[in-house]
Structures are given as C-alpha cells and as structure tokens.
Amino acid sequence: PTKYYGTPTQHFRDAGVNLIIWANHNMRAAISAMRETSQQIFENQNLVWAEENVARLGDVFVIAGNGELSEAENRYLAKRAETKAVILAATRGSKLEDLTVDRPKCMVDVRGKPLLHRLVGSFNDAGVRELTVVTGYKAGTVNFPGINTAENTDFETTGEVASLSCSMDALKGECVVSYGDIMFRSHVLNQLLDCEADIAVVVDANWKQERVETTKRTVDLAACSHAYTGDYFDDEVSELTRLDSAMNEADANGEWIGLAKFSAKGSELLRAELDNMKSDGSLGKSSMNDLFNRLIDSGAKPQVVYITGNWLDVNDAFDLARARNF
Known part of the structure; x- marks a missing residue:
C-alpha cells in the first residue's frame, strides 16, 4: 500500500487481503538515514557519531x-582474555540534592534508565559481562540482574580506595576499574581493552575544551611522559607520571576520566598495594589518585590511552542535563 498509506489496515482485512508487504517505506527510511549519516560524517570529518x-x-x-x-x-x-569490571558506586551524589534522597547517584534516571544501567550496558556491549558494583548509600536500590555487588558499609567516612578494597575478590585476572557516575562512547572502552599494558588509564587530552565552566567539579589532572599530538603516526608510548587534582594546569597533559584497566599482573600489583595501604592505615581516606601515585612510586608504569572528549561525568543537575543529551 505504498500510495495508500492512509488506508486503515482493517479495510484491507475486510476486503479479503491476507498479505501486505510494507517494504517501500523501509527502503525510503534507509535513504533518509544514509543521507543524515553522510551529512554528519562530512561535517564531523570522523566516524565517532556514526558508530554510536x-x-x-x-x-x-x-x-x-x-x-x-x-x-x-x-x-x-x-x-581476548576474559575481562571483569569493578564499578565504584558507593556515594550519594549530594550535589544532585532531591534526586538522590532515596537512591545513590548511579541510579539517577538518564533517558528512562538509571545511569548505572547504561554503564553496565556499555561494558556488556564490549564483551565485559562479569561486573561487580561496589555500593554504599542506599545499597538496597542497586539490585538488578547481571551484576554482583559488594557493599562499603563505611562509605560515609571512607574514600574511593576503601570502596575498591571491598571488591578484592573481583580484582583478579584482567580487570577494568570504573567510576560509577561516568558515561562514554563505545570506542573509549574498546581502546582501553585493546591496550596490552599491565596498567592502563584513559586520559582526556581535550579536557580544557570539554570542561564546562558553569560546573564546579574536581578534575583528576594527569601528568604524562608524552603529550598527546593527534598525529596518527605518533606511536610513542606515554606513561602516567602523576595524578593530582591540585596539579598546576600547565603541568597537566589531560584529565583521567575514572576508567582504568589492569592485566593479571597489574591486578596482582593492585591487590598488593591495597594490602600495603591497609597495613599502614592510609586505606580509608585515600583517593584513586593516591593509589595510582603509590603504584607509580613503587615502580609501576601505567600506560596512557589518550582520548579527545566523548565522555562525561555526572555530578550535578547541569551534568545530568548534558547526560540526557549524550
């Protein structure tokens, strides 16, 4: 019924028609989609939008x-080695105010799904299906199929590293560690998974351009051995030399986005350092920056996976509005 698109289907049934082929509109829809995609590729001069x-x-x-x-x-x-993931999602997210009265930040709605659901979906799409979520505030609300949970009952008085230590059983073999309040394009995670270093961190070299000045958030600035150039022929490996939110911006090569990967050997180094921090009493109050700096000081050489945008974190209502358009 190509030219009779307004005719109710029941009229065809009443007339004794027992087969309708709706093919023409599917074909024309494909033409519209190809035009839009081609236009976006031409305007952006890359395939990131198209791939998503x-x-x-x-x-x-x-x-x-x-x-x-x-x-x-x-x-x-x-x-590829079977990869697990640990998602740190113990905090409330007080800057979201009323939205987190009865749920943690990771369960705030983003286009009809909790933020954590979208993050889990990103991992699943990349083939990472064994997921452990470290909960804390309103832990009972983080309960859906496809995840394991570990609870940080001291979330109000401890930091990120204490939450990570609650998932020690999951920190074996190849493992990704992620903040629970971030979103990223699929190629970001794929780039990280493809990195063969024992420890790898994702650093946004475009952080100054991507930063929204109206939001006040802590930025995990990364100093690296080799700056991002954007040259596809530049294959020099860059190593993380320091993570510090108080770093002079002139010394920073980018922002760590809260995503890292550890090989089997890297996971051993990670667990050993967590044990050391527990022994010396620094575990409870330490940040992920502190943890990475200790690993570096002990001789580890985390490799930097540079990206240029295509991610965001959710800290306040303004970030949430951006996430709903991401």
Missing part, C-alpha cells in the same frame, strides 16, 4: 548469515 548511531557490525554479520566466518574466528583467532 548505526546498527552494530555484529547485526550485519547475523543478517548476512556469516555464521561460518564467526565459527572460524572463534576457532583460529586469538581470543
């Missing part, structure tokens, strides 16, 4: 019936 707004490549393979290719890949190609 088109069907996943896996869907194409399924429709094309490439089961044989998928089977061959599983049989012959090297497999």
